[in-house]
Amino acid sequence: MSSESKLREQICILSKSMFERGLTGGSTGNVSARTEDGGLLVSPTGTSFGRLDPARLSRFDANGVLIDGDKPTKEMPLHSAFYDSRPETGAVVHLHSTYCVALSMLPGVDADNFLPALTPYGIMRLGKVKMLPFFLPGDDAMGDAVRALNGTRKAVMLANHGPVVADKDIDTACSAIEEMEETAKLAVITQGMKPRGLTEDDVQNLVTRFNVDWDV
Ligand SMILES: O=C(CO)COP(=O)(O)O
Numbered sequence: 001m002s003s004e005s006k007l008r009e010q011i012c013i014l015s016k017s018m019f020e021r022g023l024t025g026g027s028t029g030n031v032s033a034r035t036e037d038g039g040l041l042v043s044p045t046g047t048s049f050g051r052l053d054p055a056r057l058s059r060f061d062a063n064g065v066l067i068d069g070d071k072p073t074k075e076m077p078l079h080s081a082f083y084d085s086r087p088e089t090g091a092v093v094h095l096h097s098t099y100c101v102a103l104s105m106l107p108g109v110d111a112d113n114f115l116p117a118l119t120p121y122g123i124m125r126l127g128k129v130k131m132l133p134f135f136l137p138g139d140d141a142m143g144d145a146v147r148a149l150n151g152t153r154k155a156v157m158l159a160n161h162g163p164v165v166a167d168k169d170i171d172t173a174c175s176a177i178e179e180m181e182e183t184a185k186l187a188v189i190t191q192g193m194k195p196r197g198l199t200e201d202d203v204q205n206l207v208t209r210f211n212v213d214w215d216v
């Protein structure tokens with residue numbers, strides 16, 4: 001099997017797994033991944049993560065020209081902004097996951113540091129997460145907001161909408177966005193219970209040991 005065929009399969013298997021575990025419902029969410037030739041494979045607009053077809057993914061060439069497949073997600077400006085501003089990006093994943101969205105709606109959320117420091121992996125996998133304001137789905141302004149971060153953040157939260165994570169490959173990006181949802185879930189279910197989070201020292205030790213983008 002060619003590397004592109006393998007990547008097509010991998011995108012669909014990982015997306016289906018997330019759909020089946022309730023991480024994004026209906027026909028929400030979108031995903032993209034770099035191919036070896038510098039192009040992109042992208043989930044088509046209006047499709048369910050549970051039923052992505054490897055043969056119908058939208059395919060772009062290295063110049064960003066749509067080559068074949070179905071019409072791509074309306075969130076292309078958002079995905080492109082990550083590839084352009086973080087050249088190490090090999091995949092971008094966006095979900096409508098319940099606890100991230102719930103947390104984005106609660107009072108007192110720090111937009112510059114969306115996820116509270118509760119667990120080591122929340123920090124190691126995501127770095128500091130920026131919450132962006134609400135935008136209409138597909139709005140070019142979302143991409144502009146990501147570009148304005150100058151590549152400093154791998155993960156953003158779209159308020160009242162859903163998380164977006166860029167990482168080196170599709171597997172890593174999916175693991176990271178799952179960690180984002182798990183951390184948001186912990187934050188929401190312990191809301192008002194005065195949970196004992198990680199200390200500033202714990203966070204700094206994690207940042208140093210695991211080379212996390214943090215002081216940005
Ligand atoms: O999550 C979505 C929009 O933010 C889904 O849109 P698409 O079906 O166009 O990917």
Ligand SMILES: [Zn+2]
Binds near residue numbers: 094095162
């Ligand atoms: Zn969305």
